[in-house]
Structures are given as C-alpha cells and as structure tokens.
Amino acid sequence: MPGENLTRIEAQERRAIVSTDSYEVTLDLTTGPETFRSRTVVRFTATEGASTFIDLIARTVHEITLNGRAVDPSAAFADSRIALDGLAQSNELVVDADCLYTNTGEGLHRFVDPVDGEVYLYSQFEVPDSRRMFAVFEQPDLKATFRFTVTAPAAWKVVSNSPTPQPAIDGDSGTWEFEPTPVISSYITALIAGPYEATFSELTSASGRVIPLGVYARKSLWPFMDADYVFDKTREGFAYYEEKFDYPYPFAKYDQLFVPEFNAGAMENAGAVTFTETYVFRSKVTDAVKERRVVTILHELAHMWFGDLVTMKWWNDLWLNESFAEWASTIATAEATEWTEAWTTFNAMEKTWAYRQDQLPSTHPVVATIDDLEDVQVNFDGITYAKGGSVLKQLAAWVGIEEFFAGVSAYFKKHEYSNTELVDLLRELETTSGRDLSGWSKKWLETAGVNTLAPAITTDANGVITRFAVVQTAPADYPTIRPHRLGIGFYDLQGDALVRTHHIELDVDGDLTEVAELKGRRQPDLVLLNDDDLAYAKIRLDDRSLATAGAHLAKISDPLARSLVWGAAWDQTRDAESAASDYVDLVLQNIGSETESTTVRTTLAQLQLAANSYVVADRRDATREKVADGLWALAQQAAAGSDSQLQFVTAFASAAATPAHWETVRKVRDGEIAFDGLAIDTDLSWQLLVSLAAGGAVTAEQIDAALEADNTAKGGEFAAQAKAALPTAEAKQAAWSSLIDSDDLPNTIVRSAALGFTHPAGRDLLGEFVQPYFDMLLPVWDSRTYKIAEYLIAGLYPAALASRELRTATREWLGAHTGAPAALRRLVNENLAGVERALAVQERDAQ
Known part of the structure; x- marks a missing residue:
C-alpha cells in the first residue's frame, strides 16, 4: 500500500488551503472488464499561489487541466496523488483517467454472477476509496456537492445518491445524468450499477415530503428478497428517528441495495445504502441473523443524520458516527420493532466484542489517536462500535434519555451539512441536561480500558446484609476509575424460576461505593451488579451468587439478566479466574434452555473457543469430543423446527472431532438421520460438507460436485472454505x-x-x-x-x-x-x- 496513505497533518494543511465547492464526475462503464473512464471536474477555492494535491488511484491519467492550463500527467501524477501548483483564489480542475475495477470490495467492485454471467458493480468508499473512482480531495471535512453522469449498458439500473433519472438511450448504451447531491463528504457518495432487480415504495416524512424507497438485489437472488419486510422496518425506523431527533430525513430518497462480495454488514452512502447479500436469506437462518439484519437496517438509517448530515472533521471522531448509530439502532429496534429484547442482544454480542477489544494491547480511547489512514482502517473495531455504543447508553442514563435526545436534536440543527468534533456534541448535551460533561468525557472517552465491578457483602448469622459495597478496580496499564450509573438486582429462587425480588439504581464512583440502602435486607440467592445493563464494566459474582448461577442459570426468568450472568461467567474464564473446563460444563448444562438466539449464538462460539484453545492441552481432545457429544444431545432434545435446533445442529457439525461424529454429520446431510422441522437446505448442506471436509470424510472431487450443483457466489465461498479445510498437507x-x-x-x-x-x-x-x-x-x-x-x-x-x-x-x-x-x-x-x-x-x- 505504498503512496496511498494520508496523514492527519497533511489533511489539516490541505484544509487550511482548500475549500471545495462541487464535483462533476462523468463515468463510462462500457470500456471493458478491467477499467472504466473517469472524468472529474472539481471547483474549489484556495489560498492564491499555494500548492497542494488531489487524490486519485488510476491506471492511466490522460489529461490534467488546472484553470485552463494543461498539466503534464507524467510529471504531476505519482503515488496516488496529483500535484497542484500555482493555485488561484477560484479554481477549476479537470482530470481524465482510466480507473480500475476491483475484486476486493474497495473502490468500484466488479462481480460476475456465476449463475447467469451478469455483471454487477457497486462502490465502497469508506475510508479512502472514492479516489479509486474519481479524482477527489479525500478527507471528510472537504465536503462538496457531487453530480454524477454515468454511461452504462442500457439494460442496467444505475443508482447513486440522488434520485435515478431517465437515461438517454443510444443503441445498447444509456447515459444517466443525476442531479447534484446536497453538500456531503466524498466517502458517502455512491454508484451501484448492473441488471439489479428492484421494487419500490414510499413514505411521508415528518416534513410532509414523500420519500421514495427502493430495495435492490441481483437477479439470481431476487426470489429470496423479502422486500416488504425491509420496507416495514425502514418505515418504523423513519418514524422513530424523525420523532426522537426532531429533524426530518435530510435526503431526497432512500434506496437499500443488497450487493455481492461485500466486506462489511452495510455502508451508509447518503440515500443509497449498500448491504451484504448475507441478509438475503436463500436458506433458513437463525433469529440472531434476522434480528441482526433489522439492527443493521436501522444502524445505517441512523447514519443519514449522524455521519451523513453531520460528519466528523477527522477520523479520530469516527466513533461519533459508529457508536451513535450502534446505540440508536439498538434503542430503535427495542422500542419501534417486534425485536423488543434488542438490549439483550446488544449485551450478548456488542458488549462481548467491546470487552474483548478493550483488553487487547491495541486498546485505545473511544476518541482514538488517528495519525493517518492506516490508523483509521484498523480502528473499525469493538471500541469504535461496541464500547462507544455502550458508553452512549451510559451517557443517556447519566443525563436522562429525554435530555439526551434533545441535545442530539440541537446538534443536528446547529451543524447540518457541516463537520464537527466531540466537543460540539457534548456542548449541546450539557445545555439540555444541565450537567458538566468535561470530567465524564475525560474518563470515558479519552482513556482506555475496562473496569471490573464486584460486590462486597457481609451478613449476620441469619443471612441479613450488614454491609454492601461495590468495589471498582482497573487494570494496571489503564488505571482510570470511572463513574457508573448502574442497577443492582436481587434474585431469588421461587418455584422453578429465579426471579428479581428487589432492584435499586444508583451512581457508583471511586474504588469503593457503600450502598447503605441494601443493609438490613436478606442476602438473596443471586446478586447481580449492573442489572439492566446500563454500565460498561465487567462484573463479578460473589460466591453465593456464583454457586446459584452455576446450578440455576437457565432458571433466571429475565433474558437480559441471563445474558449478564453468561457474560460474567465468560469474563471470569477469559481472565483465568475460573477453569475453562468448568465453563464448558456450565454451557452444556444450561444452554439448552436459553431462549434468546443471539445469546445462544455467542455462547456456542465461546464454548468452542474454550474447548479448542482454553482447556489444558492434555485433555483438549477429550473435551472437544465431550462438547460435540453434548451439542448432539442438545440438537436431539431441541423443539422441532426451533431456532435452537438449527443452532445446535450446525454447532455440532462445527465441533465434530472424531470419525464417529463425522459419520453422524454425513448421515444428517444424506438424510439418513432426520430432524423433525429441519430441512437440509442449501446452506445447511454446505455447512455440513465443510465439517466433513475438515474431518477428511469427503474428497476435493466431492466438493467440486457440490459446487457444480450450487454454482453460485455463496456456493463458491463454501467450496473454498471446504477445500482449505481438508486435513492433508497437499x-x-x-x-x-x-x-x-x-x-x-x-x-x-x-x-x-x-x-x-x-x-x-x-x-x-x-x-x-x-x-x-x-x-x-x-x-x-x-x-x-x-x-x-x-x-x-x-x-x-x-x-x-x-x-x-x-x-x-x-x-x-x-x-x-x-x-x-x-x-x-x-x-x-x-x-x-x-x-x-x-x-x-x-x-x-x-x-
């Protein structure tokens, strides 16, 4: 990647010289399978006489003209930059180049569908890749309007940020002239082109405008595209955000496009969001995946305000985009859709990710130090997304949810179509809440590491609490002790359930917080710190609670409380405070009763990590066999057609460790062993085949035959995985x-x-x-x-x-x-x- 980096200092120096006005980008997509023609006209103001550069990654630059003066490309274009000298106060730059399609999911990605040979294109520009499609000042604080003109095969659909116009047809080609966008950053511009199928709808915004909606997918996947459901969740999200933000949707239309070979879950291009095709369900999927799609839909929709309308100045405030969208999409999912347990999912998935990331040597403050583009690439991580989202949940509890939304609304109104820094958001939240957030910000956003909270309980001979305190610790490398708003729950066994019998909410700060109001109460069977999961911290269970959890975890009636206990057990295992073998037993004894799909999904992944890497080596093989046997028993016991049945079958296949296991996998795949309510559909068949390949129970030729029967993009991915899993040196x-x-x-x-x-x-x-x-x-x-x-x-x-x-x-x-x-x-x-x-x-x- 030489020559493609950009430092923060370079960006600041360029921003001091340049202010961008508009781009006119003309693209010809009919020039062959390797390159496309890209002509860019950029209008910008500058410090007169200054020198700077514009970014471009291209195979060939044919023409550079600056203010009517020809510039020699061989002299000016090097290291993915075009040098610009002798700038005027008002400038017009023309760059004509041949740019390359990619197959890496960066820039303008080109995909050929193996099913029918059709060609599909889509752009992916975050962080620094719009320069792969046109010449651009590639940094978020040089916003401008963008007008795209695209020539492509006449049979294609062409989508960008502005509404799609009627093309001018010339034989087999068409030319689409889009209207200019509002003022936006280059990384959220978009182009999606190809013979996509589409369906359309609309909604009425809070402003009274009618917003056109579109859902797109390629032809061979279109039969599986449940567009009506996507439209329904989109409408629910629009209504929720427009009410809570008190700011109408800021763009002209809203298209959602499911595109092939996508690296991420989705991308928030203004008015033209792209999604991974994983969210087009050609086979049965778990509820965890279904819910994740809803959260992703609402995550990207939140970005239309937070990120697209108002954008960070530089990538150190990337969290302002991603953390907010993570938090907003979860609360919207919980309050505006049928997925009411979204905060349980957030705890099981996002917080697990955040705690893991925050304990790596690469941990960093939520507001990270980003010196260059390479830094930001690796900072799309569990701190930026999940810890930041968790911290915002804590902040909303700290200032009050109504005050939080009011501050966010004021932030949008004050900074619309511009760029901001952290202080701009905090200033609005301080105004609406009346709380000074400078100290909170310094401890939560500007320092790294995760705290651990543990109860300190003493009782008398009758089991009555004589002292209750919360002990807070921090790792030696990151010793910050933070303020927390959290709940403490008391849970007792009542019949066949472990139910909450008492709850308080309080502020915890310092190394030790005495909780006098819990004195005089009988010690419950289970004490749960961070009940309701307001705080961001690892929690520990006292000895009595740990014994109760081990024996009765499945009996905890509240799914969020169960998720917190599952998380505490995993944290203690990862921190080498309890034995991995004990964690294996805990999971196998309790996971069969878990009702929340994402909790099951996350816990099963942790179970396999424990068995494969955390159990001591001399009993690892026996543990792997025990895990697979246990998962097989759970699969047989699961309710017919249930989510858990599917999860346990696939987990068993993944955990298979002996020839007997792989023979069982083969029988399931071939239909010799059948599960009531579980069809061996296309993707499940492949998952079972990958297991068989890893066990050496199939040949490369059998994998080729499976690919011939399912010669699709997804089939190609499974086949590559299966062949690489074959256990031979060759x-x-x-x-x-x-x-x-x-x-x-x-x-x-x-x-x-x-x-x-x-x-x-x-x-x-x-x-x-x-x-x-x-x-x-x-x-x-x-x-x-x-x-x-x-x-x-x-x-x-x-x-x-x-x-x-x-x-x-x-x-x-x-x-x-x-x-x-x-x-x-x-x-x-x-x-x-x-x-x-x-x-x-x-x-x-x-x-």
Missing part, C-alpha cells in the same frame, strides 16, 4: 498458494479460504506454516489492498495451535520488525494477545 499447501502466491481471488473467497485453512480439526498441520506466515507478512502488507491484507494477516494466523512455540515466534517477529508499519504491527500484536491469553487460561485450567 490441500493446505494448495490453499496457502492460492492465497499468498496469487492475488487473483476476490475478497469473499480469500476470507472463506482462510477460515477453512485454520479449522481446528486440522490443527496438527498448521505447524508447518508458522514460518511461512511470518515470511509473508511484509510482502502481503506492501502489495495488497488493506482489506485483503487484513483477511490474510488475521485469517491465516495459526491461532488454533495456542502454543508457547507460536507465542515465541510471534514475539520474535515483532522484536525483529520494530520499524514495520504501525497498523501491521497492531494486527500481529492482537494475534499474539490471543495466544498469550489462551496460555494463561490453560494454566488456570490445569490447576
């Missing part, structure tokens, strides 16, 4: 070579093959690739796009080995490459942290 080497020795594979195949390559069932074969892994790091970083490099560096790390030898090799590489790019070192350090934690937990498990 298969592993072939997978490695396809990923490292060639850069032809598209992003989703790279991701899938890496997942198969490191399948735990093939652990014994990974030792041969430890040295090749470290040998490839710098060449891959230097030659691949960021996203592909990330997939390879994180995905191919042989974490399944979880050994001292791997820890040593990783430390040695880091010690020998202190000058490697910081973003690369961060990824390797995170890999190392995972191994170091696994070794510590294994040591505890051996006791």
Whole structure:
C-alpha cells in the first residue's frame, strides 16, 4: 500500500488551503472488464499561489487541466496523488483517467454472477476509496456537492445518491445524468450499477415530503428478497428517528441495495445504502441473523443524520458516527420493532466484542489517536462500535434519555451539512441536561480500558446484609476509575424460576461505593451488579451468587439478566479466574434452555473457543469430543423446527472431532438421520460438507460436485472454505498458494479460504506454516489492498495451535520488525494477545 496513505497533518494543511465547492464526475462503464473512464471536474477555492494535491488511484491519467492550463500527467501524477501548483483564489480542475475495477470490495467492485454471467458493480468508499473512482480531495471535512453522469449498458439500473433519472438511450448504451447531491463528504457518495432487480415504495416524512424507497438485489437472488419486510422496518425506523431527533430525513430518497462480495454488514452512502447479500436469506437462518439484519437496517438509517448530515472533521471522531448509530439502532429496534429484547442482544454480542477489544494491547480511547489512514482502517473495531455504543447508553442514563435526545436534536440543527468534533456534541448535551460533561468525557472517552465491578457483602448469622459495597478496580496499564450509573438486582429462587425480588439504581464512583440502602435486607440467592445493563464494566459474582448461577442459570426468568450472568461467567474464564473446563460444563448444562438466539449464538462460539484453545492441552481432545457429544444431545432434545435446533445442529457439525461424529454429520446431510422441522437446505448442506471436509470424510472431487450443483457466489465461498479445510498437507499447501502466491481471488473467497485453512480439526498441520506466515507478512502488507491484507494477516494466523512455540515466534517477529508499519504491527500484536491469553487460561485450567 505504498503512496496511498494520508496523514492527519497533511489533511489539516490541505484544509487550511482548500475549500471545495462541487464535483462533476462523468463515468463510462462500457470500456471493458478491467477499467472504466473517469472524468472529474472539481471547483474549489484556495489560498492564491499555494500548492497542494488531489487524490486519485488510476491506471492511466490522460489529461490534467488546472484553470485552463494543461498539466503534464507524467510529471504531476505519482503515488496516488496529483500535484497542484500555482493555485488561484477560484479554481477549476479537470482530470481524465482510466480507473480500475476491483475484486476486493474497495473502490468500484466488479462481480460476475456465476449463475447467469451478469455483471454487477457497486462502490465502497469508506475510508479512502472514492479516489479509486474519481479524482477527489479525500478527507471528510472537504465536503462538496457531487453530480454524477454515468454511461452504462442500457439494460442496467444505475443508482447513486440522488434520485435515478431517465437515461438517454443510444443503441445498447444509456447515459444517466443525476442531479447534484446536497453538500456531503466524498466517502458517502455512491454508484451501484448492473441488471439489479428492484421494487419500490414510499413514505411521508415528518416534513410532509414523500420519500421514495427502493430495495435492490441481483437477479439470481431476487426470489429470496423479502422486500416488504425491509420496507416495514425502514418505515418504523423513519418514524422513530424523525420523532426522537426532531429533524426530518435530510435526503431526497432512500434506496437499500443488497450487493455481492461485500466486506462489511452495510455502508451508509447518503440515500443509497449498500448491504451484504448475507441478509438475503436463500436458506433458513437463525433469529440472531434476522434480528441482526433489522439492527443493521436501522444502524445505517441512523447514519443519514449522524455521519451523513453531520460528519466528523477527522477520523479520530469516527466513533461519533459508529457508536451513535450502534446505540440508536439498538434503542430503535427495542422500542419501534417486534425485536423488543434488542438490549439483550446488544449485551450478548456488542458488549462481548467491546470487552474483548478493550483488553487487547491495541486498546485505545473511544476518541482514538488517528495519525493517518492506516490508523483509521484498523480502528473499525469493538471500541469504535461496541464500547462507544455502550458508553452512549451510559451517557443517556447519566443525563436522562429525554435530555439526551434533545441535545442530539440541537446538534443536528446547529451543524447540518457541516463537520464537527466531540466537543460540539457534548456542548449541546450539557445545555439540555444541565450537567458538566468535561470530567465524564475525560474518563470515558479519552482513556482506555475496562473496569471490573464486584460486590462486597457481609451478613449476620441469619443471612441479613450488614454491609454492601461495590468495589471498582482497573487494570494496571489503564488505571482510570470511572463513574457508573448502574442497577443492582436481587434474585431469588421461587418455584422453578429465579426471579428479581428487589432492584435499586444508583451512581457508583471511586474504588469503593457503600450502598447503605441494601443493609438490613436478606442476602438473596443471586446478586447481580449492573442489572439492566446500563454500565460498561465487567462484573463479578460473589460466591453465593456464583454457586446459584452455576446450578440455576437457565432458571433466571429475565433474558437480559441471563445474558449478564453468561457474560460474567465468560469474563471470569477469559481472565483465568475460573477453569475453562468448568465453563464448558456450565454451557452444556444450561444452554439448552436459553431462549434468546443471539445469546445462544455467542455462547456456542465461546464454548468452542474454550474447548479448542482454553482447556489444558492434555485433555483438549477429550473435551472437544465431550462438547460435540453434548451439542448432539442438545440438537436431539431441541423443539422441532426451533431456532435452537438449527443452532445446535450446525454447532455440532462445527465441533465434530472424531470419525464417529463425522459419520453422524454425513448421515444428517444424506438424510439418513432426520430432524423433525429441519430441512437440509442449501446452506445447511454446505455447512455440513465443510465439517466433513475438515474431518477428511469427503474428497476435493466431492466438493467440486457440490459446487457444480450450487454454482453460485455463496456456493463458491463454501467450496473454498471446504477445500482449505481438508486435513492433508497437499490441500493446505494448495490453499496457502492460492492465497499468498496469487492475488487473483476476490475478497469473499480469500476470507472463506482462510477460515477453512485454520479449522481446528486440522490443527496438527498448521505447524508447518508458522514460518511461512511470518515470511509473508511484509510482502502481503506492501502489495495488497488493506482489506485483503487484513483477511490474510488475521485469517491465516495459526491461532488454533495456542502454543508457547507460536507465542515465541510471534514475539520474535515483532522484536525483529520494530520499524514495520504501525497498523501491521497492531494486527500481529492482537494475534499474539490471543495466544498469550489462551496460555494463561490453560494454566488456570490445569490447576
């Protein structure tokens, strides 16, 4: 990635010189399968006589004209930049270039559908990739209007930020001339083009405007597109946000496009949101995935205000976009849709992610230090999204929810179509709440690390509480003690349920907070700190509560309380305070009664990590067999057609560890063992086949035959995963070579093959690739796009080995490459942290 970085200092210096007015971008998408023609006219003001640069990644630059003066491309265009000298006060720049389509999910991505050979395009520009489609001052605080004119095959649909006009047809081609956008940042501009199928609807905004709605997907997936449901959730989100924000939707229309080979869940392009096709359900999916789609729909919709209407000045305030959308989409899902337990899902998924990320050596404040574009790429992480969202939930509880929404509304109105910093939001919240947030911000947003809260309880001989206090601790490296607004719940066994019998809410601050109002109450069976999950902190259970949870976790009647206890048990395991083997037993004994799909999904993933990496090595094989046997029993006991039935069957297949297990998987896939209410549909059949491949129970030829029967993009991903999972040295080497020795594979195949390559069932074969892994790091970083490099560096790390030898090799590489790019070192350090934690937990498990 040489020459493509941009530092914050460079961006500030350029912003001091340049103010952008408008872009006119003319694209010709009919020039062949590798490149497209891109002509950009940029109008901007500048400091007279100054010099700066504009960004462009292109194969060839044909013409550069600045204020009517020709500029030699061979002299001015280098390292993805065009030098601009002798600027006038008012400037017009013309750049004519051939730009490259990508298959990495960055820039203008080109996909050929294996089903019918149709070509589909979509853009993905966050963080720095609009420069792959047109010449642009690529930084968020140089906003402008954008007018796109696009020539493409006449049979295509062409979508951008502005409403799609009628094309002018000329033979087999058409030209679409879009109206200019409002003033927006370049990274949320968009182009989606191809023979997409679409359906349309509309809604009436709070402003009285009629907002056109569209849902798009490619032809071969269209039969599975449940557009009416997407429209319903969109309407619910519009109504909720327009009421709570007291600001009408700011753009002319709202299209939602489900596109192939997408790297993320979705992207908030203004008025033209793109989503992963994972959200088009061609097979049965879990409720967790269904709910995640709703949260994602509402997450992107929230961005139309927070991020698109008002945008951060620089990427250190990326959290202002993502954390707010994370929090807003969860509260909207809980209060405006049928998914009323969204905060339980948030605890099980987002907070688990946040706590894990916040304990890595790469942890950082919510307001991160972002020195350049490479920094921001790796900061799309659990701090930016999940911790930030958790902190905003805490802030809303701290200032009051009505005051919070009122401050947000004032923020939108004051800063519409402009750029802001953290202080701009806090100022409005201080005005509406009357609270000074400077100290709160310093402790919560400007320092890193997660606190731990534990109860200190003493009782008399009759079990009556004589003292109750909350003890707060912080890790030595991040010693900040923070204020928390939290609940404390008392739970007692009543018949066949563990129910809440008392609850208080209070502010906790300092190392020790005495809670006098709980004195004189009988100690309950379970004390739950952070009841209702207002605070962001790890919690611990006292001995009595821990015993109750272990014996009766499934009997806790409230799903959010159960999720908090599940999380506490996992945190204590990860922190080597309790044995991984005990966690395995806890899950197998209680997960069968869990009703919340995301809690089941998250806990099953943690169960497999515990069995594969956290249990001491000499009983790991026995534990893996025990887990698979337990999951098979749970699958057989699950209600016919239930969400848990599907989750337990797929988890069993993933955990299979013996020839007998894989024979059972084969029988399920072939229909010799049937589950009432569970069809072996296309995706489940593939998941079972991946399991069989990992166990060496199928051949490469059988995988090819399955792909021939399902020659789709999704089938290709599963086939790549299955082949890479085959447990032979030849298969592993072939997978490695396809990923490292060639850069032809598209992003989703790279991701899938890496997942198969490191399948735990093939652990014994990974030792041969430890040295090749470290040998490839710098060449891959230097030659691949960021996203592909990330997939390879994180995905191919042989974490399944979880050994001292791997820890040593990783430390040695880091010690020998202190000058490697910081973003690369961060990824390797995170890999190392995972191994170091696994070794510590294994040591505890051996006791």
